[in-house]
Amino acid sequence: MPNRLADATSPYLLQHADNPVDWFQWGDDAFAEARRRDVPILLSVGYAACHWCHVMAHESFEDERTAELMNQGFVNVKVDREERPDVDAVHMEATQAMTGQGGWPMTVFLTPGGAPFYCGTYFPRAHFQRLLLGVSQAWEQEREGVLEQGQRVVEALSGSRSIPAGPAPDADVLAAAVRGLSEGYDEANGGYGDAPKFPPSMLLEFLLRHHARTGAEQALHMAAGTARAMARGGMYDQIGGGFARYSVDAEWVVPHFEKMLYDNALLLRAYTHLWRSTGDGTARRVALETAEWMVSDLLTEQGGFASALDADSEGEEGRFYVWTPDRLRDVLGEDDGAWAAELFGVTDAGTFEHGSSVLQLRADPDDAQRYADVRAALLAARAERVPPARDDKIVAAWNGLAIAALAEAGALFERADLVHHARRAARLLVDVHHRGGRLVRTSRDGVAGAGAGVLEDYADVAEGLLALHAVTGEPEWVAVAGKLLETVLTRFPDGEGGFYDTADDAEALFSRPQDPTDNVTPSGRFAAAGALLGYAALTGSSRHREAAEAALSVAGVLAEKAPRFAGWGLAVAEARLAGPLEIAVVGPQGDPAAEALHRTALMAVNPGAVVTRGNGHDDGGIGLLRDRPLIGGAPAAYVCQGFTCRLPVTTPGELDEQLSGHAAVD
Structure with a gap:
């Protein structure tokens, strides 16, 4: 049996390369083989860090009898959803x-x-074997009905599914969205909805921007309360930094232990912006710990960031992360072990499985040095455990999110090392993923994958590069x-x-995916709107601004019906209403006065403010820097809206006054 997964760039596919299943990769060869044999395709979609994917693999795909049924009756195709989000999207819609x-x-x-004719998710082995026999029998004996079912599904999903459009959200719509979010806010625990509870990363950005524009206290209350609750609970890794994918309960106690790059990049940016708005010490600590975790655990040799850490280690979900009182005492001794158990909520009964507990930090420690020592000792002890596996493929979109977050955190927290890592990741994307304006979705070990970039790749990478420019000039x-x-x-x-969500020359599937709503990452449409708006503010391009405003046309409808799924669109709409503010700082690199002006500009909490940095002589092709000279030979800052600028200023105090809205546009 040929091993068609052996040369895959996806770690998820490589996990299945030694299965007794005769796997194909997605492509023409698989469909040609299905036609030749006159059998259905069995499509299995997952990702490397997925706990239940591992369970089904161990139960079924590694089982000889199950593999025999699969090989006899089907052409079996394995797809990494992170490598082929288009394939995943259309079949998830069918499912x-x-x-x-x-x-x-x-x-x-x-x-x-x-054409899909039967769908599901995880199946236990016995159920799955019965299903395989049943589908094979239906294909042989009820072929006409099966084909008709597939045709009905394709027709239903191929029709127009556009959301009614309107104007880009105005101030009233955005205020109404905040009121709608208030009605669903979990006042006791932070966040929205019941279990499972996901981090509302895009909503945090919207709420912070809305508060910055309007001063609405409820918006800040929800953003800060949610951020605080997530940081206190078990979804946040209290000794290693970084967030798990979601909480299985409404109180943020027990995580689903996968740690994804996209969650941590989005949350790093949100906590950084929360600190910028409020000076909150916990937000600063969590942002820096998350950034440091990304660098220590996800950074690849090529300078990019791996997509995820697995939920499992040694075959058990969460084993790497959990503790018991006895384990704490073994590492810390009797006194510190008891103190740590109380501080981190580790009980004899346990908060997870088999009497083990996930670490929480519901209150600040009463002894900061003791806490630091205990945390370091536990982290060192945990490093002796078998760590979760890492999916080390580079996803363009998620690295774009990481570049934006690391660049901004590095600048605001004065951590040049974080800006350095953002720049290295950007260089990898430009050198490996980008050719002539086109992107590939993934790479691994510096080798580009075969999958074409989708809309979120283009939008998030553009957003990241614009954020990196704001920091570096x-x-x-x-x-x-x-x-x-x-x-x-x-x-x-x-x-x-x-x-x-796919380009006009992408592989044709039974429908062309198009989803304007946020999921765990910003929708491609709203991410594109944000990048287009920022680029327009830097260049003065009305074409890009008009495209951004048109892309926001569904955000108002979603704001009324489902604001939780339009957070990034609403955040971009806040930037649009605020201008966005355009700030050009000119002066020699390294000049203390210029650097002080630049930092003041980056600290602006005005929604979506766009910052550029030049030398006062050469605009570098950046429209916002054109005709922005030094003032009397001194570094200067220009604050503009729509390229209409206030008088230039030369001190941080004057710039801060303009950014605070105390000076009118001339």
């Missing part, structure tokens, strides 16, 4: 339409022509962002002001 729910592993049976990043956004404007439009 949700057929079953009312979705998740991973996703199991989909397709006709040789690619390096014009290269704006030039590359412009090329990526040109591809967005020419290859992704839907003809109605929005965008498809």
Whole structure:
């Protein structure tokens, strides 16, 4: 049996390379083989850090009898959802339409022509074996009905699914969205909804921007309360830093232990911005610990950031992270062990499984030095355990999110090392993922994968590069962002002001994916709107601003019906209403006066403020720097809206006054 997964770039596919299942990678060969054999496709979709994917793999895909049934009756195709989000998206839509729910592993049976006719998620081995026999029997004996079912699904999902559009959200719509979020806010525990509870990363940014623009205390209350609750609970790794994917309960106690790059990048940025708005010490600590965890645990040799850490180690979910009172005493001794157990909520009964507990930090320690010593000792002891596996592929979109977060955290917390890592990741994306304005979705070990970039890749990478430019002043990043956004404007439009999630020359699936709503990351449409708006503010391009405003046309409708799924669009709408503010700082690199002005600009809490940095002589192709000279030979800052600028200032105090809104535009 040929091993068709052995040369995969996806660690998830490589995990299955030695299965007794005759796996194919997604592509024409698999469908040609299904037509030749006249059998259905069995499509299995998951990702490397997925706990239940591992369970189904051990139970079924490593089982000889199950593999025999799969090989006899089907052409079996394994897909990494992170490598092929387009394949995942259309089949997840079919799964949700057929079953009312979705998740991973996703199991989909397709006709040789690619039409899904039966879908599900995780199946225990006995159930899965019965299902395989049943589907094979139906294919042989009820072929016409199976084909008709597949055709109905394709027709239902191929029709127009556009959301009614309107104008970009105005101040009243944004205020109403905050009121709607208030009605669903968990006052006792922070966040929204019941278990499982996911970090509302994009909503945090919206709420912080809304408070910055309006002063609305409820918006800040929800953002700060949610951030505090997540940081206190078990979803946050109290000794290692970084956030798990979600909490299985409403109180943020027990995490689903996967640690994803995208969650941590988004939350790093949110906690950094919360600190910028409030000076909150916990927000600063969590932001820095999260950034340091990303660097220590996800940084690859090539300078990019790996996509995830697994939930499991040694075959058990969460084993790497949990503690008992006895284990604490073994590491710390009797007195410190008892103190740590009380501080971190480690009980004899346990908060997780088998009497073990996830560490929480519900109150600040009464002895900061003792806490630091205990935390260091526990971290060192934990390092002796078998760590979770790492999915070390580089996902372009998620690295774009990481670049933005690390660049801003590095600048605001005066950590040049974090800016350095943001720059290295950007260089990897430009050198390996980018060719002539086009992106590939993933790479591994410095080798580009085969999958084409999707809308979120272009948008999030552009956003990251613009944030990196704001911090470094390096014009290269704006030039590359412009090329990526040109591809967005020419290859992704839907003809109605929005965008498809795949380019017009991407592989044709049974439907072209298009989802304007946020999920665990910003929707591609809203991410594109944000990058387009920022680029317009830097360059003065009305074309890019108009495209951003058109892309926001569904945000108002979502704000009324489902604001929890439009957080990034609402955050971009806040920036649009605020201008966004454009701040150009000019002066020699390293000049103390110029650096002080630059830091003041970056500390601006005005929603979506756009910052650029020049030398006062050469605009570097950045429109906002054109005709922005030094003042009397001294560094200066120009505060503008729509390229209409206030009088330039030369001191941080004067700049801060303008940024605070005390000076009117001339």
